[in-house]
Amino acid sequence: MNVRRKPTMDDVAKAAGVSYATVERVLNGRGGVSREKEAGVLDAARKLKLDRALHEVSVRWLRIAILTQKPDSPYYAALRQGFELAQKSFETYRVLCSVTFFDDLEPRSLANVIARASQKADAMIVVAYEHPLVVDAVSAVAKKIPVVTVASDLPDSGRLAYVGIDNRVAGRIAGELMGRFVGRDGGQVMVIAGLRTYLGHEQREGAFRAVLRRRFPACEVVATVESREDERSTERLTREAFRKYPELSGIYNISVGDDGIARALKALRREQQTVLIGHELTPVSRALLIEGVMDAVLDQSPFVEAVRAVEAILGHYNRGAPSGLPLQTPISIYLQENLPAEF
Known part of the structure; x- marks a missing residue:
């Protein structure tokens, strides 16, 4: 009667092409083994189904x-x-x-x-x-x-x-929401980026513009400004935008500072006329959604x-x-x- 022999550390050593001592150090967490050899030993031990809790084995922190x-x-x-x-x-x-x-x-x-x-x-x-x-x-x-x-x-x-x-998908969603919320008559829209050198911010803006251009041509993106990831700057940027474009119909905030934009909209009495779409569900954006100042929030679960x-x-x-x-x-x-x- 053949009884299948349980694999040993010698078997792991042969399969991984290392010494017995290396296998012993890896499986007992004693350190001193390169990352490549560690990975090879653990892979061989798993394939051989060595009788150990290999998911808990680590060579070092x-x-x-x-x-x-x-x-x-x-x-x-x-x-x-x-x-x-x-x-x-x-x-x-x-x-x-x-x-x-x-x-x-x-x-x-x-x-x-x-x-x-x-x-x-x-x-x-x-x-x-x-x-x-x-x-x-x-x-x-x-x-x-x-x-x-x-x-x-x-x-x-x-x-x-x-x-x-997928930041392009996020931008496309924001574009569709903006086009639908602003309505058939369209209007002027502004984008507030954090830093356009963030590839994610660049992709969101590009996709947002593309959707409006293709599907909602009555919506015109008149400006993109940068907050430089400074929450305090968005109120100033919003006020400056309304001085140039008094009938601004929508704002897409790619990054931080929803509360600053909201303060400007309230001060200008535009919170019910200007669509505001932003990112990340936070206590601030939640409150602004409930209040009706924000219209939509895209969340990515950090x-x-x-x-x-x-x-x-x-x-x-x-x-x-x-x-x-x-x-x-x-x-x-x-x-x-x-x-x-x-x-």
Whole structure:
């Protein structure tokens, strides 16, 4: 009678092409093994179905450098909370999420922070805009460790993956909503971007304009201005726009500062005449939807983005079981009548 022999660490060593000592260090979490050999050992052990809790095996703590803007706006605050949740959720896999905030948004400053943060990291997650200095800095890091971009992609940087919404789809949705809300007679429309050098912002604006041009030609985009991701600037930008275009029919706010736009609209008594569409369901945008000042909000679930970004890094290092969730996160459209319960 043949009894199937259980696989051993010797079998794993032969399959992975490494020594017994290397397998022992990997499976007992003793460290001192390269990332490539670690991945090979774990892959071989799983294929051989070694009788171990391999999903819990890690050679050492995996250090993930996370680089974002300061959590001054609701989106970045929610993103930070998402990474805190990911840290707790994936602690079994020995993950350390270290968040670094950019000092400012100048490209050389971003590039310096990216280079510095990568020095003691095994992987990087970054939210950054497209600029030659920034792309070069990320490309240099991506040659050494896996990099995941979030919210706005850097497709020419050699990054491992992009996690976030399809920003062109978001822009098209905003364009259709604007065209329908403004109505058949159309009118003048303004776009407020954060930074157009963010690929995501550029894609949203381009798709928004394309839909209006193709399907709602009576809606004319008369201006695109930049808030530079400064929430305090949107009230001033809105007031300046109305001095040039007193009958402005719609505003598409791609980034932060819905409350500033709302203050300007109320002061000018235009809150019921001017359609306002924005991004991210926050306490502020929720209140503005209920009040009727905002007409629609497109939400991209930064919590989900943060968790999926960390999962992408874990997948690269063969740690944990893949969730099967797509890297492209869904877009939710919120109007006054379909707001979820507030927790």
